[in-house]
Amino acid sequence: MAKKFIKFFISISSIITIFFLIILYRAYIVNQPCRHDIKIIETNNKFKLSEKALDRFQQSLKIPTISFDHNNQNKTALLEYIGFIRKEFFELESYEFVSFNLINNFSLLYKIEGNDPTLKPYLLAAHFDVVPANVQNDKWKFDPFSAEIDEGFVYARGSLDDKSSMLSQLEAITLFLKNKGQPKRTIFLAYGHDEEISGHQGAKSIADFLKDIKLEFVLDEGTMIVENVLPGLDTPLAYISTAEKGYLTIKFYVNTTGGHSSMPNPDESSIFILADAISKLKANKQPSFLGYGPETKLLTRLATTFGFLKRIFLSNIWIFRPLIEIILSKNPTTDSLLRTTTAVTIIKSGFKENVLPTYAEFVVNHRIHSLQSCKEVLEYDLLVMNDKRINYEIIECSEPTSISPIDSLGYSIIEHSTYQIFEGVSALPGIMVALTDSRYYSNLTENIYRYLPIRLKNEDLKRYHGIDERISVQSYEDMINFYYLIFKNTDDLHLNDLIKNRIEL
CATH class of the missing domain: 3.40.630.10 (Zn peptidases)
Structure with a gap:
């Protein structure tokens, strides 16, 4: 029994050792910049601005x-x-x-x-x-x-x-x-x-x-x-x-019966309906593609500029993806690399302070990740909002480049x-x-x-x-x-x- 346990322990230890060696190997070798062997006639002469x-x-x-x-x-x-x-x-x-x-x-x-x-x-x-x-x-x-x-x-x-x-x-x-x-x-x-x-x-x-x-x-x-x-x-x-992100602008709108502000029904309010939809879009970002899109090559090349500890993480996105994703998602600049971004840029409704508006609209601008399409982004928005009372109109769509x-x-x-x-x-x-x-x-x-x-x-x-x-x-x-x-x-x-x-x- 003791011999079996020792063999089992040695096997597990070997697997863990190999695993960590692979991580270290990738950090040291795989991430070395891969460049052309180019020969250019060098010059230190620079033109002064006249x-x-x-x-x-x-x-x-x-x-x-x-x-x-x-x-x-x-x-x-x-x-x-x-x-x-x-x-x-x-x-x-x-x-x-x-x-x-x-x-x-x-x-x-x-x-x-x-x-x-x-x-x-x-x-x-x-x-x-x-x-x-x-x-x-x-x-x-x-x-x-x-x-x-x-x-x-x-x-x-x-x-x-x-x-x-x-x-x-x-x-x-x-x-x-x-x-x-x-x-x-x-x-x-x-x-x-x-x-x-x-x-x-x-x-x-x-x-x-x-x-x-x-x-x-x-x-x-x-x-x-x-x-x-x-x-x-x-x-x-x-x-x-x-690569260049795609561009999608969508107008979402809703029509209701309206009414007097003294007898509001929050469930039928055009403004509340869209406010709820906007809150859902804010709480449910478009999915991250870290590890699959062009941002992966950027991050692995970026690893060579860091010290060895951070380099280990960026060289091994395949294993540290959840941690890296959490860190990068906290900054709007780096978060935009991982996913399609969502920005509500225009909201319109109402014309008088004591009248419940029958119509409300908001406009969303998406910058689409290389691995998504306009159709997929729109489908995700509709799934997240999950409200059939909301209609939409695509204002502009430009797919991501290759x-x-x-x-x-x-x-x-x-x-x-x-x-x-x-x-x-x-x-x-x-x-x-x-x-x-x-x-x-x-x-x-x-x-x-x-x-x-x-x-x-x-x-x-x-x-x-x-x-x-x-x-x-x-x-x-x-x-x-x-x-x-x-x-x-x-x-x-x-x-x-x-x-x-x-x-x-």
Whole structure:
């Protein structure tokens, strides 16, 4: 009996030992970054931002290219802006290998023909429309369209989203053509005029124009380099988004008999019915997909920036998933990586204080996880609310994008260029939680990346579409140098076979 117990104890101990060895092995080996063996001609030379380039950027920000809604844009400003760009960058169109197309009256497409037709072209995208700022004018430090410089920052609507991308790309390609001449690989520069109101007229029309072209990769606006992301993490993280969440807006509404406020029936109140539904949506989040979606690759790559203890947990999501999920769910930023988010953004009902309204509605905006669909999200909402008196209307639906690979030429160039410009950062695949124009180019390539080469503090993220949107003069200079390296590295880079230095168990 004693011998059997000893054998049993040894067996259990062996299993537990093997289990812990596997956990340690994954933490030490599996999570090592897997990169291409790339050879690029290194250079420490960086361009200094000229006064002319800075002034040109400021002047572009002063043109109020506002998109109010789908049927309301400042078209006078859009035309002024287009004229400004073509005048300021007239040298670009003077090259015989550069062509320009005005797409759908307001969007811009430059083609810089490469001298090696065997190489696939690539596309850099941006947009030049901006969201309104008038409602918040009195709270801004400066007028949102004055482009004032204060303590090294340019304050203006569009300084982050997204005129800085467009202007820095144009500055960079101008410098590149002056210094290097015609590129080897064809480059497209695509600039939409209506991204803030869906991009149907701009980027979609550009994609239709290029429908017969197969691209090597696309780089559009997106996630950025953020400091102080998580407690205990000092390394700034450069998120290169390989996927984009979907977008679903639903109006839920109910009709009742109403009545006088002196004799209310809470069970038949349109407001109470919807208030109860909203409470249920708040208490029952959409399901987490931790361990199955693109956030898993992000977290496992992130593990290499932590100390060994935290690295053990993030390297072994397969076993520590419940604990990691609880921790990440407490922070809205990290929780948005795990699941489809739910935001109630509009509530309407009532017209007089002593009348029970017969009608009430609320609008929900979902940002859909890569592993869900609009249909599945709606079905979950209806299941949670569980009230047949509530009707719905889908206002807008855009499905999540496919996940782009990180073992591609495009990702490697973006990653390497980031390390050349921004010292001390760690680049890793991210998830874009908002919509971008890039989704329209999915038929042209599977390699679509959403990344803005700007270094921000975590607290600065609220400036996007918010009060006191700004960019530092240094960040704008860094953007020009980054895009210059994208052009240069794409010509210089030799991509060898992928080094498989990670062993998956």
